[in-house]
Amino acid sequence: MTRDTVPGVRCAVCGYVAALVRPRCPACRGRVEPAEFGPAGTVWSATVVHVSLPGRKAPYALAYVDLDAGPRVLAQPAGNTPLRVGQRVRIVNVTAEDEIRVQRVRPAGGADSRGGDRPLPPAESAPDSEHAGT
Numbered sequence: 001m002t003r004d005t006v007p008g009v010r011c012a013v014c015g016y017v018a019a020l021v022r023p024r025c026p027a028c029r030g031r032v033e034p035a036e037f038g039p040a041g042t043v044w045s046a047t048v049v050h051v052s053l054p055g056r057k058a059p060y061a062l063a064y065v066d067l068d069a070g071p072r073v074l075a076q077p078a079g080n081t082p083l084r085v086g087q088r089v090r091i092v093n094v095t096a097e098d099e100i101r102v103q104r105v106r107p108a109g110g111a112d113s114r115g116g117d118r119p120l121p122p123a124e125s126a127p128d129s130e131h132a133g134t
């Protein structure tokens with residue numbers, strides 16, 4: 001099963017958002033509520049890594065993506081196509097193993113954004129999309 005949002009928490013006290021499910025706010029230790037972030041975001045930083053790691057053969061592209069009204073997440077472009085800073089992207093095909101550290105993204109908009117991947121299931125409804133952190 002895949003989806004196009006990233007699970008995490010939003011602090012009910014200070015508004016901090018995190019892409020990890022934690023029992024307390026990492027910033028203020030306040031009460032947190034479950035949240036879903038994405039699917040849209042903006043590339044904050046991008047690079048191509050030229051050093052292979054176990055299970056990851058170089059070269060491969062990585063980026064940090066600021067999810068809209070959500071946290072910054074580490075992401076790997078679908079198709080291993082390098083991204084550029086400021087580019088709009090979408091989270092795609094989140095799987096259980098991806099939820100740990102690395103999200104998959106692809107450029108947002110345009111005909112190719114609907115390309116070869118399987119259709120995504122409907123996003124689970126986020127109970128509250130307002131961003132208390134700004």
Ligand SMILES: [Zn+2]
Pocket residue numbers: 011012013014015016025026027028029030
């Ligand atoms: Zn907090």
